[in-house]
Every structure is written in C-alpha cells, then in structure tokens.
Amino acid sequence: MDWSALPSLSALRAFEAAARHGSLSAAARELNVSHAAIAQHVRQLEKVLVEPLLHRSGRGVATTEAGRGLAQDLSQGFAIIAKGVATLQRRKETQPLNVSVTPSFAANWLMPRIGSFWQTHPDVKLNINPSIALVDLQRDNFDMSIRFGDGDWKGLDCQLLTHGEFWVVAAPGLLQDRAVSGLLDVAMLPWIMETHMLEWRPVVEDAGLELDRVDVTVLETNELVLSATLAGLGVSVHPKSLVERDVGNGTLIRICRLPVKDLGYYLITLPGPKSSRQKAFMKWVLSAARS
Template sequence: MDRPDLPLNALRVFEVAMRQGSFTKAATELRVTQAAVSHQIARLEDLLGTALFLRTSQGLVPTDEGRLLFPVLEHGFDAMAHVLDRLGGRRDVEVLKVGVNTTFALGWLVPRLASFRAAHPEIDLRISSNNNRVEILREGLDMAIRFGTGGWTGHDTIPLMEAPLSPLCAPEMASRLESPADLGRTVLLRSYRSAEWPGWFAVTGTPCPPVAGPVFDSSVALAELAASGAGAALLPVAMFEGHIRQGRLTQPFDATVSAGKYYLGWPSDRPAKGAMTTFAQWLSEQLPDLA
C-alpha cells in the first residue's frame, strides 16, 4: 500500500500543537486561527488513518501514535532550520534553548555566561527562567536545569551540584539570634516544600516551632524578603553568596540540610544535538562536583 503524501504545513501544525499542548496556543504561535489549526490536524489524521489527539474535558491528550510521531518531526524541523540557517549565512550557529531555575540562573549561571559565549560562539544560547516548574517539550526547550531529587520521568538527567539549605536573614536580625531556638521568635518564610524547616531544625536537634510565614515558589523572592528584614528564609547558601558578600544577608548558623541537587535534564527520546552535548560538557568543566 502506497504511503499518502503528507503536507508539510499540516506536519508543522501538529508539531507546534503537540509542543504547546493546545490548539489555541498553537494558533497564537503560528499566527493563524484555532479553526485553521484544527482543520490541519484533522486533515493529517485523515491521511494517516489514525487519531493523533484525544479531545477531553481536561484538554488535548496525545495518543500513542501522536507521541511516536512528535520527536521525529521535532528533530526533523530542527535539522531543517539548522541547514536553512547555514544556507542563509549563519553557518556556524546552533540555537540551544535551556530552561533554568531562576535561583540557579541568577546565583550561578548568569555570572558565567560571558565565559560560555567566549568559549562557544557557535552556540546561540537562549535562557528561559522558571520557578522550578518546566515542561521541556511544551515550552519548546532543548534542556532544563531544575532543583529536586532527580526522578524526572521520561528524561535523562545528570546531577550538577549540591545546594544545602541554611537560614539566611538580614544582619540586624542575625544579631539577635544566639541559638536555633531563637528563630521561633521570628517569621519563618517558607517555600512550597513544607518539609524543609522541620528538616533543618531536626539537624540542629531543636524542636521545630510553628511555621506560619507566607509561602513562596521562588527562592529569589524569599531572599529579597529576608534581606528586607521580613523574616528568615531557608535558602541554598551557594546561590546567594553575592548577597552575603554585599552584607544584605547573613548566615547565622552553620547547620545545613540537604533537600536535593540541581540537575540538567532532557527528554530521553530526543536525539541529542551537538549544542546539548557541548553545554553539558561545559557545565562539567565549570562544576567539579558534576557526577
């Protein structure tokens, strides 16, 4: 049986819709109407003789056939764009899109980007910051760096560095803290990971006081609040050494607790392009603890 000729435009619409997880968002990226996206997908499904998406009350859910087709198309369109760039004069440039936890981006990566650009002018590195929640495929990224314990389903990961947590606060507040128990008289600013403060107090052998401070999903926001004197925040000290050097934050106690590591990850079923390998190698050279 002859394979039907598949229109390139419909394949491109499917790739974008799959990555965005929404016909509406795909239409916005492609600058067409949602109806046009739906029509192209229906046309492609008709030609293939199989459904690529299930339309549910929760939104689009890709079928097994859709999941099988997507990485092949994504890699193919990336390869086409690379060749077209070369034909257009950008012969040595490869775009690499990396999602980065904001704390890691500001506390470690950004100060070193000039070094990366100098060493690898052939790579157009594009950083998208996030608060540790990222979907690589849907956001059109190649890789991502985030904090956690490493169990990233469907992805290959490599650990980058430990980031033990310790209380940080404004110097004036630190002057009133003689023991961990004294933190019970301050506001304990919290991240969405509720076990962190109890874990740190357990390390010090001190009962954990009631933790009722505001909850934030950004360590950068917690650091700014702590520096303003609003309370003490449990933060990855290595990411805020600049604040400590500037006298904005102080670490009143040496005790630390581990809540995870920073990891570099990418989809397991995606062929690794050269820029991905180069970026991972550069990180390994910059981070001696890379394992």
C-alpha cells in the same frame, strides 16, 4: 503515500548499497550488518518485486537491467532524504539553545557565571527561560532544563549540578549583634518561606525548630523570599547554591547548614544524541558547578 505498498526500507537500503558498491560485503560494512543480512534483504526484495535485481559478477555482484533502474531511483531518493536531514540539522545548529531554569537559579547561580560561557562560546546563542512551571522538553521545544529535586525523572537524562544542602540565612541588619550558631538562636525572629519550600518543613523541624511556634510569612516565589531576606525582613532557608554568593560577600549571614540527602539541582535533557551546542553548554555548566 501508501507505505503499505512499499517493500521494506531496510531491504531497499541494503539493495541500493549492494548495487552501488557492487559487493554484498561492502554493503554490509557500510550498514553495519552481516553479509548474510544483506543477501537476505536482497532476496526478500526480489521476491516482493518478482524480479531478479542482482547477479554474481566476478568476486562481486552486478545489477540486472531492472535492478539498475531501481538502484538509480533509490540513490536519488536517498540523496534527497539525506539533503533534507542535513538542512534541518544545520538549521538546528544555528538556532538559539532554549534552556528552562527556575527564576532563583537563573538570578543567583546562572547569570553571575554565564559571562564565561559567552566568552568561550560566542557562536552559541542562548534563550534562558526563567519559570517555575514544569516543562515538557519535547513538546515545549526546550533543549534542556535545570530543576531542583531528587533526579528521579523517568525517561529523562539527569546530571547532578549542585548537592542538596540547605542554608539558613539572614541579613546582618536583622541579626544585629546577636550571637547565632543554630536554629534555636533565631526562633524568635520572623521567618520567610516559599510556598513550595513548605514541603521541606520536616528538614527544619528535624534540626530542632518547630515551625508552628515561629512567626512565618509565606511568599509565592523564592525570588520574593530572597529579596525579603536581603532586605532584613526575616530568616529564610535556601539551597546552598542560591545563597553562597551573598554569604560570601557578606550581604547574608549563614546561621547553619541543613544537609538533605539526594536532593539538588539537576541538568535535564532528553535521551539520545546531543547537538554540538547542547554539548558545549552541558560541558560548561557541569564544569562551572564543580569549580
């Protein structure tokens, strides 16, 4: 299709609405523009087509013979476009909601809570993709993602789920009956850290522990670090939201807190209107994070 040969789509919409309503004012209200804008569009269209399309009729307007034929064709064409858009929107509403999350967040925060979402929204199907890889929401066809960081991701809508407080934890078996109240009390024990967590090394060292003097084993993922910690193989540091359940049930002991400003887990979406499925999940996950 040679779009350059077509008049302005805005002008075509304005004329079709005016012809259908028999009124420039009614067309302006429908398209949320001014009466003058509709009149200007119609004049431009008549100039391009070198044909009169509308004429005054009482307190409104009526189509000329040429205008009547064009209005009918435009109405049919816009109806086909509207049908195609509606079909795609209905299809989108029935497809699973694709959510990208980190494996640790999925296993330790999302999955223990997701049952309440399924109960309240049984019609919304979820595809939960646990991966540490960065995703492009538009290119990779994800409806949203949950990632750890400072929330400063350009061109995306970011809403804070959990604040960035780190907890230093260990299994009761590793600590045995040792009295602990801070990092220095566990400096002689083995430590386990994730490769990416080494970026937060200054957080630990600012709290008084020099990691160069500590026996540290580095593992590739936080899932491995947490599993090793639960097995009593070392002390580790995690975002609070990932270990508070284990601390609460006694499988881990919190040694101390390490607050980190402006860091946390964020719910990330593309800007613009959200589907009803997106709105339902966003409302639920934000409520679950604040409860």
